[in-house]
Amino acid sequence: MTKRSYSSMEQQSMDRNAVGLATWRSALIFIVTGVGLYFYFESEKKKVKERKAAELANVKTGRPKVGGPFTLTDQDGKEFTEQDLLGKWSLIYFGFTNCPDICPDELDKMGAVVDLIEKKHGADVVIPVFVSVDPARDSVSQVKKYLSEFHPKMIGLTGPYDAVKKMCKVYRVYFSTPAEVKPGEDYLVDHSIYFYLMDPKGEFVDAFGKANTAKEVKAKFDKAVEAWKAEE
Structure with a gap:
C-alpha cells in the first residue's frame, strides 16, 4: 500500500466521520427545536385558555342585574313564573298588542331568531316570550289572538298592573301610559324597545x-352557548 493510497482512504474515513457528526448535529437540533416548539405551543394554548377564562369572568362580573321573580298569566290562562324559564335559553320582549309598528317588527325579528337558533342547535332550545306592558287592554284572550300572527312557540304574558310593573322593575324595563285616559279611548304606551337574551x-x-338584525342576535347567541359549554 502506497503512502498516497493510504492518505486517500484516511481522507474518506474522515469525510464519513464528518458526515456522521453533521447528521447527529442535525438530529440534535431537530429534536431540541421540536421540544422547544412543543413547549411554546403548550404555553400559548395555556395563555389562550387563561385569557378566555378571564374574559368569561369579566363578562359575568360585569353583567347588569336583570331578571328576577315574577308571576303572570300566559295566553292559555295558566300561571307563568320565572321558574318556567329555567333550563332553557329565553328571549323576552316587552310591548303591547295595540302597538302599530315597532312591536310587530321586533316580534317578527324575534321569531326569525328562534328559527335560526333551532336550525343550528335543535328544537326547544330557546323560549320566545312577549310580555304586555298594557294590562288594561291586553287580556289573556287579546294576547292569545295577537300572538297567533307571530311565531307558534311564542309565549304571551299579561296580568294585573302591579304584577306587570313588578316584572318590568326586575327586568329594568320602562313603560308609561298617558295620564287621564278615558275608558275606550285609544292611546299608545311608551316603553323600552329591545328584547333580552337570558341563559338557562x-x-x-x-x-x-x-x-x-336577526343574524346578529343569532351570532351573539352562538357565542353565549359556546361560553356556557366551556364553563360546564
Whole structure:
C-alpha cells in the first residue's frame, strides 16, 4: 500500500466521520427545536385558555342585574313564573298588542331568531316570550289572538298592573301610559324597545334593539352557548 493510497482512504474515513457528526448535529437540533416548539405551543394554548377564562369572568362580573321573580298569566290562562324559564335559553320582549309598528317588527325579528337558533342547535332550545306592558287592554284572550300572527312557540304574558310593573322593575324595563285616559279611548304606551337574551339559569346575557338584525342576535347567541359549554 502506497503512502498516497493510504492518505486517500484516511481522507474518506474522515469525510464519513464528518458526515456522521453533521447528521447527529442535525438530529440534535431537530429534536431540541421540536421540544422547544412543543413547549411554546403548550404555553400559548395555556395563555389562550387563561385569557378566555378571564374574559368569561369579566363578562359575568360585569353583567347588569336583570331578571328576577315574577308571576303572570300566559295566553292559555295558566300561571307563568320565572321558574318556567329555567333550563332553557329565553328571549323576552316587552310591548303591547295595540302597538302599530315597532312591536310587530321586533316580534317578527324575534321569531326569525328562534328559527335560526333551532336550525343550528335543535328544537326547544330557546323560549320566545312577549310580555304586555298594557294590562288594561291586553287580556289573556287579546294576547292569545295577537300572538297567533307571530311565531307558534311564542309565549304571551299579561296580568294585573302591579304584577306587570313588578316584572318590568326586575327586568329594568320602562313603560308609561298617558295620564287621564278615558275608558275606550285609544292611546299608545311608551316603553323600552329591545328584547333580552337570558341563559338557562335565568341570568342576563345581552339585550338587542332595533338596530340588531336577526343574524346578529343569532351570532351573539352562538357565542353565549359556546361560553356556557366551556364553563360546564
